[in-house]
Amino acid sequence: MNSSPLIKPVSVHHLHNLSLCYILSGGNMLPVQKNNVGDRRQVHRTHSAKYYIDRVHDTLTTRVSKLICAVIIGLLIIISILTFILWLSLRPHRPKFHVREFSIPALAQANGFDGAQVIFNITARNPNLNVGYYYDDAMQVVLYYQDEDIGSTTLLHPFLQEPKNETILYGVLSGPTLLMNNQRWMQFQADRAKGAVIFRLSVSSTIRFKVSSWNSHSHKIHVNCEVGVGPDGLLLPRYINIKKCPVYFS
Structure with missing residues (x-):
C-alpha cells in the first residue's frame, strides 16, 4: 500500500508571507518564511559617565537641602516652644x-x-511669680452711692509691690472726706x-x-468693688x- 506524503494545511496569512519573500528575491531564491515576531528587538540606551555624575550630584544636593530645611524647622520649633514657656512664666497677671x-x-x-463714718479694708495682691508692680501714684479711693460721689481719700505713697505680696488698703471716711447730708x-x-x-x-492709681x-x-x-451693708451697718x-x-x- 502506497503511502502518500502528509500535506499540512497552510493558512492564507502564511502563503502571503511566502509570496512576498519570493517576489522580493526576484524569483531566484527559495521562499523563506518571514517571522515578524522574531524581529522585535529591545533597544538599550547607554548614558555617558557625565550623566551618572550629574545624577549623583543632584541626589546629594537634594539630600543636603532636605537636611538643612529639617534643621532650620527643628530650630524654629525649639525657639517657639522656649519663647512660649518664657512668655507664660513672665506674662504679667x-x-x-x-x-x-x-x-x-x-x-x-x-x-x-x-458722727457718720465709713470704715473699709481692701487687700491688693500681686499673684505673679516674677513680676512686680510699681504704683507710681498714691491710691485714690472714692465711695459711690447710687453712682454719686459721697466721699474720697488718698492712701499710701508710691511703692513697689514685690511678687506674691499682699498690701492692705485701710481707710476711714468721715468729716470733710465724707459728703453726707440729712437727705x-x-x-x-x-x-x-x-x-x-x-x-x-x-480705687485708682498708675501702675x-x-x-x-x-x-x-x-x-x-481702675478697680471697682461693690459692697453692701445690712441693717446693723456691717458688711x-x-x-x-x-x-x-x-x-x-x-
Missing part, C-alpha cells in the same frame, strides 16, 4: 483686689448722721429698712510692671472675701 471689711457703724442709730442719710435709712444698703468703692531690670510703660489702673456675708473686684486699665 493683673493685681487682685478683695474687700475684707466695710462698715458704717452709725447706720443702726437713728441720729447717727452727725442722703434718710435714703440710707430707707434702703436699710429693705435689708441692704449698696455702695461702690473705686508699671517690673520684670528683673525691665519696666513697662505706665498704665492707669453682708456675700461680700466678704468672696467677690473679686473687677480690674481694668486705661
Whole structure:
C-alpha cells in the first residue's frame, strides 16, 4: 500500500508571507518564511559617565537641602516652644483686689448722721511669680452711692509691690472726706429698712510692671468693688472675701 506524503494545511496569512519573500528575491531564491515576531528587538540606551555624575550630584544636593530645611524647622520649633514657656512664666497677671471689711457703724442709730463714718479694708495682691508692680501714684479711693460721689481719700505713697505680696488698703471716711447730708442719710435709712444698703468703692492709681531690670510703660489702673451693708451697718456675708473686684486699665 502506497503511502502518500502528509500535506499540512497552510493558512492564507502564511502563503502571503511566502509570496512576498519570493517576489522580493526576484524569483531566484527559495521562499523563506518571514517571522515578524522574531524581529522585535529591545533597544538599550547607554548614558555617558557625565550623566551618572550629574545624577549623583543632584541626589546629594537634594539630600543636603532636605537636611538643612529639617534643621532650620527643628530650630524654629525649639525657639517657639522656649519663647512660649518664657512668655507664660513672665506674662504679667493683673493685681487682685478683695474687700475684707466695710462698715458704717452709725447706720443702726437713728441720729447717727452727725458722727457718720465709713470704715473699709481692701487687700491688693500681686499673684505673679516674677513680676512686680510699681504704683507710681498714691491710691485714690472714692465711695459711690447710687453712682454719686459721697466721699474720697488718698492712701499710701508710691511703692513697689514685690511678687506674691499682699498690701492692705485701710481707710476711714468721715468729716470733710465724707459728703453726707440729712437727705442722703434718710435714703440710707430707707434702703436699710429693705435689708441692704449698696455702695461702690473705686480705687485708682498708675501702675508699671517690673520684670528683673525691665519696666513697662505706665498704665492707669481702675478697680471697682461693690459692697453692701445690712441693717446693723456691717458688711453682708456675700461680700466678704468672696467677690473679686473687677480690674481694668486705661
